[in-house]
Amino acid sequence: MKPVTARCDSVWSVATIRELARLCGVSPATVSRVFNNPEVVNANTREQVLRTARQIGYQPNESARTLATKKSFMVGLVWDTDHRRPGWRHPFFQEILIGLKTALSGRGYHLLMLATSGDTGGERAEDAYVRAVRRHNLDGVVMIDSGTWDPSLRRLSESGIPCVSLDRPVEGSRATYVTSDNAGGARLAVQHLHERGRRAIATITGPAHTRPGAERLRGYQDELSRLGLPHRPEFVVEGDFYLSGGHAAMRRLLEADDRPDAVFVAGDEMAVGALRAIGEAGLKVPEDIALVGFDDIEVAALVPPGLTTVAQDKAGFGTAAAEAVVSMINGADTPPPRVLPTTLVVRGSSTPPL
Template sequence: MALKNARIVDVARAAGVSTATVSRALSSPDLLTEETRKAVFAAIKATGYRVNKTARKLRTRQAGAVLVLVPNLGNPFFSQILAGISETLGERDTSVLIADTEDRATSGQHLVDYFLDAQIDGMICLDGALSQRELAQFEENGVSGKIVFACEWVQGSDFPSVRSDNIQGARLAVGHLYDLGHRKIAHVTGPQDNVLTHARREGMLAERARLGLPAREEWIIRGDFSLESGKAAAHKIVHMTDRPTAVFCASDQVAFGLISTLSAHGLRVPGDISVIGFDDIELSEYYVPALTTIRQDRRALGTKAAQLFHQRVGTGAVAGLGTDEEAPAPVIIGVDLVVRQSAAPVRVEL
């Protein structure tokens, strides 16, 4: 029976545990056994106990919120990552604030102010393009230890990160095309200075070298993960004298733009040119032809990032790396090749 003004001691009595255990269930439920968690939350429901969030924030000196920086909220790639972050932090009664880094109001000192004004406890960053000046500002204001990167990262930095195995993904893509008989394989990259671009290009080059595939400079085409860059790449391929028989795209969005434009020029996919993407966003399965691609477990990226954030920052115990501490190794999440209809055996000319 619910009580009018239930207290934490009432919950503890109903669950048959200590008040400390009730507090732990609310702040760090993963530290308790499933049986104890169920007992506590059943008691909370039965007694009608409500957490005084304002008092808790004053007591713990935590805002109870995390800022997530996203490089482009219009890109459907980020939806599952955000879902994983939101679900995991929600279980810990932590709110999620989202900011698009394409809005320059989220850069520089403005981000530091979120920390200094006690609006957030930390930040999960999906954008690896933060400037060195911004990183220096985090360090100068003592908040760098409250930042975790997911998906992308800052090369050479000490920030903890969660990322997919981008190099292996590129190798899987090129290897699959090779197994289908393709030897003339082009690659449409991501943005020039992006860490994902470099990792996927590295994997592509490594696999191409391992297989002894021919290399032409024009077969590596600069893109930017967008539909438009896929369209631009298709125009270049259409006018090539020595045209590739297959294309590995650095993202599914690029692949969609590429396929639609090749089709508009009378080239069939996969009849004339095979195409592989990277990401496995929701549309990939329903595109025509259904896209063969490299699947990133995007929800796991978000979940792992939120868990890593809680481990390092959630308790308020992490202020930053000391001079004798080593930078944490990145958490690498495996990728898979998803075979659909956009890649087929190379056509043999008679």
């Protein structure tokens, strides 16, 4: 076996499968089999091919492979980062993204962040995602709900491509979703406040049209009923999941004649805004008003007196989404929606008890 020399030791030599086949004295077909169907090829041949491949730094061209097999080993990420809306800035998404990327990597898939705004030519500009999926032979997509839900996303989920949505139910034969136990988490929060001796428990909700917003409100209401506490409409104020919305909502609550002694805030960002509004009103947390948030974003631990909150399993989101999409890609039945458990993290904003 003559040693392979010169440019071949470089990581950058561009050897094709035919070149490699020639060096080994076999046909391209055999080389291909060595990589895709090793067990059908003779052990000696296989070893020789692998050895030579390593020497010349052979790397199969994924475009050619995708062209021939229609499998790209890429999953598209649909994440509408529209400038006009602040949705995507939510710190929540970073951890999800990292979890997703890591989980997909571990399963051999790359994550392609789809460009949207690129070429907006033609009447069907809104179908940029669908187009990208077809053009790149994407094996699946993951959709992060950042608040809007335009029709093209529906077309995408119903197009038959394996599709996993985060925090939002989707239609489609090969579409499923992953979400947190929003209602359960909200119940945990209310129950906790009740245990701490609070009885006038208000809530600042997320936008009613979002799934997490609606679910958390439902959990709040359910738990009030279970505890035999009265439902007071003036104790339910809608926020927007962002700081300013939480701030405004809290001010509304404080303006009422009869103010609450605890508030379940359906998002940590809003809770921080609420904290600020409470401070501005000259009241103290938790002495005057106890607060429980939702999400457990980084700030929750940092802002004094520490925000008690319902933690979502953010990394779990990514893992669950990766699992679901890869299993569908591999031909498994569409898995049922996955609901991740939430846990209560107790910090200063709800302790000590009254």
